[in-house]
Amino acid sequence: MTPLVVVLWLLNVTLDTVGQLSFKAAAGDPEAGDGMARWKYMLARPWIWVGVVSYVAEFLVWIAFLSLVDLSEGVLLGSINIVVVMIAGRILFRERLTPLRVTGILLVTAGVAIVGVAGGG
Amino acid sequence: MKHARFYAIGFTILVLFDTLVQLSFKYAGDHAFPPEANWAWIVRVFGHPWIYVAVIGYVGNFFTWMTLLKHAPIGPAFAVTHLEVVSVMLFSAWLFNEPLTWPRVLGATVIVAGIICLAFAETGAHPEHDAPTEAKGALGVAAGD
Numbered sequence: 001m002t003p004l005v006v007v008l009w010l011l012n013v014t015l016d017t018v019g020q021l022s023f024k025a026a027a028g029d030p031e032a033g034d035g036m037a038r039w040k041y042m043l044a045r046p047w048i049w050v051g052v053v054s055y056v057a058e059f060l061v062w063i064a065f066l067s068l069v070d071l072s073e074g075v076l077l078g079s080i081n082i083v084v085v086m087i088a089g090r091i092l093f094r095e096r097l098t099p100l101r102v103t104g105i106l107l108v109t110a111g112v113a114i115v116g117v118a119g120g121g
Numbered sequence: 122m123k124h125a126r127f128y129a130i131g132f133t134i135l136v137l138f139d140t141l142v143q144l145s146f147k148y149a150g151d152h153a154f155p156p157e158a159n160w161a162w163i164v165r166v167f168g169h170p171w172i173y174v175a176v177i178g179y180v181g182n183f184f185t186w187m188t189l190l191k192h193a194p195i196g197p198a199f200a201v202t203h204l205e206v207v208s209v210m211l212f213s214a215w216l217f218n219e220p221l222t223w224p225r226v227l228g229a230t231v232i233v234a235g236i237i238c239l240a241f242a243e244t245g246a247h248p249e250h251d252a253p254t255e256a257k258g259a260l261g262v263a264a265g266d
Contacts, residue, residue, distance in 0.1 A: 032243045063166060067150030070216055072225055073215040075206050100242040107235025111228040118224030
């Protein structure tokens with residue numbers, strides 16, 4: 001992997017994490033209410049917009065990333081997003097981290113490492 | 122039995138949409154090659170039909186996902202949406218002649234094992250309508266995607 005590929009990969013996981021956590025923050029706000037009022041409430045606050053901007057940027061970064069690596073390698077390396085978002089979610093929203101989750105996180109990370117190192121990382 | 126068929130068809134459609142989206146992203150990126158941090162590159166990306174196929178696939182993916190989630194438990198749903206790594210690998214080997222190297226096959230196997238663990242961890246861990254943050258990736262990848 002060239003330095004540019006690594007930068008795009010890191011940028012992708014960062015944007016994905018920021019985007020997903022922002023949407024979670026917007027959707028999980030207990031004061032948002034229901035129906036149309038909920039949407040008005042969410043659109044008037046920054047989190048949903050932070051999420052949208054992150055996703056648009058991620059979309060472009062991901063296309064750039066995929067044009068530099070094999071697609072099969074790209075999607076495997078992209079699996080790290082699951083792990084990072086999960087850990088960030090657990091920290092920020094105090095979601096539980098059970099032994100089974102830790103095992104899953106370690107396995108996905110190990111799989112990504114195998115692909116990344118073999119790819120010349 | 123009726124539900125089993127509903128899920129089987131629904132999840133198959135979901136994986137196919139996910140796969141189509143990733144293949145389209147790859148085609149779009151290849152057409153716009155080389156990637157540059159400027160407007161010209163963005164114009165090249167949107168100047169080919171593939172990016173629009175990706176968007177259509179993404180919309181289809183979204184509605185399939187929302188329909189399934191109405192009934193399907195979050196754990197298996199989470200797992201299936203990330204199993205596209207396998208289907209994308211197979212299609213990449215076929216369409217782009219990408220080699221199915223041992224590290225890729227081994228890496229994919231370990232990742233899928235991890236996803237299955239996470240799926241079991243999600244099952245029953247969340248009340249309805251309280252999907253975990255990472256339940257659905259942005260671009261149908263791992264999210265990332």
